[in-house]
Amino acid sequence: MNKSEIKVISVLERVGGFASAQQLHQLLLRSGESIGLTSVYRALQSLVDDKIVDQLRKEDGEAIYRLCGEAHHHHLVCKSCGSTVEIEGSALEKWAKAMAEEHGYREVGHLAEVFGICPSC
Amino acid sequence: MNKSEIKVISVLERVGGFASAQQLHQLLLRSGESIGLTSVYRALQSLVDDKIVDQLRKEDGEAIYRLCGEAHHHHLVCKSCGSTVEIEGSALEKWAKAMAEEHGYREVGHLAEVFGICPSC
DNA sequence: AGCACAAATGAAAATGATTTTCATTTTCGT
DNA sequence: ACGAAAATGAAAATCATTTTCATTTGTGCT
Ligand SMILES: [Zn+2]
Ligand SMILES: [Zn+2]
Ligand SMILES: [Zn+2]
Ligand SMILES: [Zn+2]
Numbered sequence: 001m002n003k004s005e006i007k008v009i010s011v012l013e014r015v016g017g018f019a020s021a022q023q024l025h026q027l028l029l030r031s032g033e034s035i036g037l038t039s040v041y042r043a044l045q046s047l048v049d050d051k052i053v054d055q056l057r058k059e060d061g062e063a064i065y066r067l068c069g070e071a072h073h074h075h076l077v078c079k080s081c082g083s084t085v086e087i088e089g090s091a092l093e094k095w096a097k098a099m100a101e102e103h104g105y106r107e108v109g110h111l112a113e114v115f116g117i118c119p120s121c
Numbered sequence: 122m123n124k125s126e127i128k129v130i131s132v133l134e135r136v137g138g139f140a141s142a143q144q145l146h147q148l149l150l151r152s153g154e155s156i157g158l159t160s161v162y163r164a165l166q167s168l169v170d171d172k173i174v175d176q177l178r179k180e181d182g183e184a185i186y187r188l189c190g191e192a193h194h195h196h197l198v199c200k201s202c203g204s205t206v207e208i209e210g211s212a213l214e215k216w217a218k219a220m221a222e223e224h225g226y227r228e229v230g231h232l233a234e235v236f237g238i239c240p241s242c
Numbered sequence: 243a244g245c246a247c248a249a250a251t252g253a254a255a256a257t258g259a260t261t262t263t264c265a266t267t268t269t270c271g272t
Numbered sequence: 273a274c275g276a277a278a279a280t281g282a283a284a285a286t287c288a289t290t291t292t293c294a295t296t297t298g299t300g301c302t
Contacts, residue, residue, distance in 0.1 A: 057178040057180070057182055059178070061178055061182040061183070061184060062182070063182060076220055076221060076224055076226060078226070079228070085224050087220040087223075087224070088220070089216075091212060091213075091215070091216040091219075092212075092213060092216050092233070094212070095210075095212040095213050095216070096233075096235045098212075099197055099208040099209070099235055100197060100235055100237050102208075103197055103206055103208070103239070103240075104239070104240035105197060105199070105235075105237030105238060105239055105240070106237055106238045107237050107238045108235060108236065108237035109235075109236045109237070110233065110234065110235045110236060111180070111232070111233065111234045111236070112213070112217075112231065112232065112233035112234075113231060113232045113233075114217045114220055114221055114226075114229060114230075114231040115229070115230055115231065115232075116221050116226035116227055116228050116229035116230065117226060117227045117228045118224070118225070118226055119224075119225035119226070
């Protein structure tokens with residue numbers, strides 16, 4: 001855990017939700033921190049690899065990040081405002097596992113996102 | 122509906138699933154069509170606006186497209202050799218629908234892929 | 243402290259998908 | 273056929289992200 005990662009985590013805590021790399025960089029600069037955009041990207045990538053940060057994509061393809069409290073989970077994402085809800089995934093987990101077993105696959109993982117328009121949009 | 126849009130629809134029909142703009146362009150060229158990459162992007166954007174084509178994003182942010190109404194299905198993908206199997210998704214469909222309803226989301230869609238190592242790898 | 247070596251940093255350049263510009267070609271109505 | 277409008281695509285621009293690489297910083301050892 002290097003200095004950049006600590007800075008990025010602290011700004012993510014302050015933000016308390018999703019933000020893009022560029023937004024986080026701006027926030028850090030505005031709050032007086034000295035850090036390069038490259039280091040923000042590097043820190044985020046490393047935190048995502050370590051599953052400390054969740055990464056997903058806006059509709060325009062830009063990546064957004066947020067601190068990830070729990071372990072493995074899935075999201076319900078609003079196509080319009082980007083707000084997200086964590087959802088219960090046991091049915092999905094069972095399905096993924098069953099499908100993999102049925103076809104003899106090992107070392108199984110999965111990716112699943114549900115998207116739609118949220119009630120307030 | 123101009124020529125480019127017709128070409129793009131026909132190649133999407135042939136593909137029968139998701140493909141990126143660049144992939145579609147390559148497929149069109151290989152099958153002897155003459156069309157510029159710009160026109161492929163323009164046609165896709167217009168078809169998405171008209172809700173004839175679905176657009177979503179891979180994890181790396183690249184946009185992928187498919188015909189709306191294309192039989193919806195999911196894949197089991199080998200992490201090592203890339204081979205894919207179509208899998209049965211009714212359990213997943215139910216889950217996605219239930220989660221969206223539970224949170225009051227409308228116009229719901231979802232994205233799900235299962236990864237693993239196939240028996241022959 | 244002094245030295246060597248590894249890790250971290252960030253500015254600048256590269257990358258790659260997508261969009262914009264703009265000059266040319268095609269289509270369409272009269 | 274004529275002119276306006278739409279379509280086309282090559283080249284340039286855009287923009288988030290990644291890579292490169294020279295410099296700085298941290299760490300362990302003497
Ligand atoms: Zn919303
Ligand atoms: Zn899961
Ligand atoms: Zn395989
Ligand atoms: Zn499905």
